[in-house]
Amino acid sequence: MTTVDILDSITFEAGFPAMARQQGEAVGTVDLLANLTTEQRAATRDLLDTTGSVLFRGFGVRTVDDFERTAQGLLGELAPYRGGDAPRQAEKGFVYNAAGPSPSRLLRAHNELSYAPWHPTTLCFACGRPADEGGATTIIDGHRVYLSLPAEIRDEFRTKGVTYIQHLPNDSGDPSGIKSWPETFETDSREKVMELCRSSYTSAEWTDLGLLTTNRTPGAVEVGSDHRMAWFNQAHIWRKDESVTPDVTNMDRWRTRFGYGAMFGDGTEIPAEYIEVVSQTLIDCTVPVNWEAGDVLLVDNRAVMHGRLPFCGPREVFVAFA
Ligand SMILES: [Fe+2]
Structure with a gap:
């Protein structure tokens, strides 16, 4: 297992998704990702470029406000969902609920807005509350699919x-x-x-x-x-x-x-x-990301597709685009 120390208080383990955890005194600090320096944001972007997806575990991002700050910290300026085919209501600003329609159905692998003339380069998800059963967000490596x-x-x-x-x-x-x-x-x-x-x-x-x-x-x-x-x-x-x-x-x-x-x-x-x-x-290449409350997931929207497994019970997952 490779561990790459990019930030003093966060370590990254290679994988799909790569796993980022807080270290030392920083554990449980909600605003850590919201306050990344330009250098730290660039380091995170480099990691995403290599891995396609990074899961930040244990960062305590649970509310819409927490998430908006975190997404802005990681992505910079957020983008609207203009031109999208899914029913989607903004929770706040350009923060959307990622629940999607029909909880009992599989949401198939897709790149966000791949059918439109524009598409986000990066997606940021966070989990306020995992579903009682199922509801993993899925990630699918587009290079693996291609090969x-x-x-x-x-x-x-x-x-x-x-x-x-x-x-x-x-x-x-x-x-x-x-x-x-x-x-x-x-x-x-x-x-x-x-x-x-x-x-x-x-x-x-x-x-x-x-x-x-x-x-x-x-x-x-x-x-x-x-x-x-x-x-x-x-x-x-x-x-x-x-x-x-x-x-x-x-x-x-x-x-x-x-x-x-x-x-x-x-x-x-x-x-x-x-x-x-x-x-x-696409099914063969699917990797589930089983949510824990407070998780944040970054996805390179061009390199990696995403979807969602069926679920029961309330589920609160936010998404933002850039
Ligand atoms: Fe999507």
């Missing part, structure tokens, strides 16, 4: 990329559960949304029903100072079964229905067999 996939599949995703399609309703409360465009982009202004979308998405148009966008992105990205390739897409979540979303590559068909979809970046269909192989590989 584990058959060359044929990863090469097609890497060379063609993925185009994500979303058709968002004007009004919230659609029975399908899909967020409206004002909820998604956190504004009611058609002008502002179209300006944002035209300058960043591959295409954007108003339809009779709402807002239809497409966004072409890479299926895998280079990460870390060693430039390793990491799986970076969530086609396996947006590419629904043919029986649920037929004609996924037909844009005329998309103008008549709401929803999310994914195809290859050249406009061809992603074979269902590929999605099956990718989904199984």
Whole structure:
């Protein structure tokens, strides 16, 4: 076991995630992470660059206020969840509840906002209260996923990329559960949304029903100072079964229905067999992080995917983006 002393009062053990613990008199100091010096923050960032994820255990971060200070200390300025598909309420400022919908269901591996033209580089989670049963946040090493996939599949995703399609309703409360465009982009202004979308998405148009966008992105990205390739897409979540979303590559068909979809970046269909192989590989590479109250978890959003196991009982996990 390697221990790297970067900060006087914190030691780091290599692993996935790397484990950080307070030492000596600092144990139990809630604000230690909130008050990192620029040097210490850079050292933490370097460690994240190598490991992809760091778990700070025993730092006593339990409340929204504790977490906001901690996340700002680790990440600097926090970012909004603009453009995201998940129902998510801000707890305070840009601090969100990471509980997610449907506690009884597995939240599948994803990179945050990999389908959007922008995405956070780093995620910070903290646990105020673990669930009574289950509820681990999962982390999935994107480089391991990339290497584990058959060359044929990863090469097609890497060379063609993925185009994500979303058709968002004007009004919230659609029975399908899909967020409206004002909820998604956190504004009611058609002008502002179209300006944002035209300058960043591959295409954007108003339809009779709402807002239809497409966004072409890479299926895998280079990460870390060693430039390793990491799986970076969530086609396996947006590419629904043919029986649920037929004609996924037909844009005329998309103008008549709401929803999310994914195809290859050249406009061809992603074979269902590929999605099956990718989904199984993600499961095989999943590592659960079993929460203890007060834990803080940093995740490199490009190098490492994340998800959540099903859970019972109340669970309080916060998340912030930068
Ligand atoms: Fe997420």
